[in-house]
Amino acid sequence: MTDQTVRVADAPLRSPHADPSLLHELVDYLRQNRTGLREEWVRRITDAELLGVMTPEEIFSEVTAVYDNYVDTLETGSVETLQAYARDLSERIIPRGVETHEVLGIVLLLRDVLARSLFEKYQHDADLLNRILDAYEPAANRIAVTVGVSFVEERERVIREQQDAIRELSTPVLQVRPRLLILPIIGVLDSQRARQLTEQLLGAIQSHRAKLVVIDITGVASIDVEVANHLVQTVEAARLMGASAIITGLSSTIAQTLVDLGVDLSMLRTVGDLQGGLEEAERLLVEGAETGGLA
């Protein structure tokens, strides 16, 4: 994706046949007719029912900014400013539900509006019109591509971020048999996730009437004081609700870290791996059942 961006940015905007003075004339013309062309563009956006989620005032101010960027890009031949602006714009409008087809449609509408006004202005001189269009078209097309690509890239970035968030947030609490839950923790534990995890676990203890919880941290790569304390707190909170917790899957690295950090884990009942934890849990449940209740 980055490669493509670079290619778009580095490519020469002017076609080999274009005459610099014509481009200059074109830019002057677009500046002089800024108000009229801009209004025409807004009118066509509204007619096409694009950008329904934005107010007319918002559309007008964005349109003004895009128009000016557009003309600057035609003049300087550098798409960098426009690209930055398009990214920024995408960041603002994506959360509001603006779709790719709308963004592309809008840029193409501007292209149409400007092209038509050029036709009108130069209709008596077909040769000049052709040369003006030679200068205009490649630049306009490249601008459309730049805006479209920026929008899609921005959207993909948002999607990637959301996927990461989802992956980190998914912490299922599973019931393996009546009154026994397992909570496999995978990925990075930060304080916010640890808090959410605690809430989920305690809610599940209540709704499943769980007596035992096996918390498996095999999938946790590293642990620090904060996370260790969260674990202790979670176990303590579970105990307040009447459930016992078994921690399994402490790797040797984590175990050594905890010892080095001096975290007091004497409160916790730990077993080497998930299998051992489940066996221990079953043993406690059976023992509890034999003595007239569940331990």
Added chain:
Amino acid sequence: MSVAILRQGDVLVASVQSDLSDSQVLALRDELSDLVGRIRARGVVVDVTALDVIDSFAARSLRAIAVTARLRGAETVVVGIQPEVAIAMVQFDLNLDPLKTALDLDEALAILVDPRQGEEDGR
């Protein structure tokens, strides 16, 4: 008095129905202590399902209830601590040691019938 105290066999069940003021907590402690001796109860269950908050005073009073009851010959189990309450208590470093806790009344009665269970509970 917003706490109904029921008698189930030789177990007293105190069901707290709403948040208690400090004086109500003290009244509950006195009444339970008195009843334990009077009916020769073996166990006390304090149901706090309806409580949204257990502050340090309430936690200390629950412990006091348990110690008092034990001196009079009865074990105490607290049941129905809500998830949010449990989280808050842990965060404020309140604990109910040496109180026993259970998920609900069934559990509490099972623990009181067989006190051995309480010993291996949770640790």
